[in-house]
Amino acid sequence: MTIAHIGHEFLHLDVFDGKHIVTLLIERRPAEQVLKPLIISSAVPTDDRISRVQPNPPKVHEITIARCPPKPIISLLDVSAILQMISNVAANYDLLSNQCYWFCCMFLEGLGEKVVKMKGRGYELRGKFGEFYRVLDDGQAKRDIEAYKKRLRADLLVAESLEKNRIKTVYQGAVERRRRKKADMEKSALVAVTPLLRTTERRRTAEELALKSMLSKVMGRTMERVNLNDT
Numbered sequence: 001m002t003i004a005h006i007g008h009e010f011l012h013l014d015v016f017d018g019k020h021i022v023t024l025l026i027e028r029r030p031a032e033q034v035l036k037p038l039i040i041s042s043a044v045p046t047d048d049r050i051s052r053v054q055p056n057p058p059k060v061h062e063i064t065i066a067r068c069p070p071k072p073i074i075s076l077l078d079v080s081a082i083l084q085m086i087s088n089v090a091a092n093y094d095l096l097s098n099q100c101y102w103f104c105c106m107f108l109e110g111l112g113e114k115v116v117k118m119k120g121r122g123y124e125l126r127g128k129f130g131e132f133y134r135v136l137d138d139g140q141a142k143r144d145i146e147a148y149k150k151r152l153r154a155d156l157l158v159a160e161s162l163e164k165n166r167i168k169t170v171y172q173g174a175v176e177r178r179r180r181k182k183a184d185m186e187k188s189a190l191v192a193v194t195p196l197l198r199t200t201e202r203r204r205t206a207e208e209l210a211l212k213s214m215l216s217k218v219m220g221r222t223m224e225r226v227n228l229n230d231t
Contacts, residue, residue: 064123
């Protein structure tokens with residue numbers, strides 16, 4: 001991280017593609033180039049930008065040097081995730097809080113223990129406009145990141161709860177659909193079988209009547225013979 005002589009802090013990121021080193025300039029500025037009284041008390045859209053520059057620029061002071069160890073390697077995907085996190089925390093530029101000093105500090109805090117950080121020659125100028133006016137205290141970015149992580153954890157718990165409820169609802173819906181399907185199948189089977197049952201019942205009734213008639217006839221003939229024998 002470097003700071004220009006007028007008090008603007010920005011990041012120099014050296015990217016190694018396996019053959020060459022490309023230096024990128026990453027910085028936060030207000031969308032309006034001319035500072036107006038309005039942005040002292042209210043936030044304005046940012047003009048966060050990434051551009052390619054020459055390495056080792058003149059007339060700058062090194063504040064902090066962050067070196068990536070052999071493993072793990074910080075990728076451009078990691079850098080993009082940190083920049084997205086910064087944008088999520090504060091999408092607007094605020095002269096008294098979310099300005100260039102805060103932006104650089106948030107980026108370094110976002111790297112965490114993945115890099116080895118060393119104080120540069122201009123370390124005492126960190127968070128200052130010029131050499132005397134401190135704009136950002138050292139702990140503000142850390143507190144903002146902790147608050148952001150806390151919100152993420154809360155959002156994760158809410159998302160997990162919603163997912164559990166969704167799964168429960170889907171399961172209950174599936175059970176209800178199976179119950180309805182079973183009821184429909186039973187109803188369809190009953191509709192199909194009822195005529196057969198009725199036919200079978202009629203046949204059974206007819207057979208019973210025929211059997212009773214036959215027994216009545218047999219009993220009648222038997223009684224007739226008994227009567228004849230008695231006479």
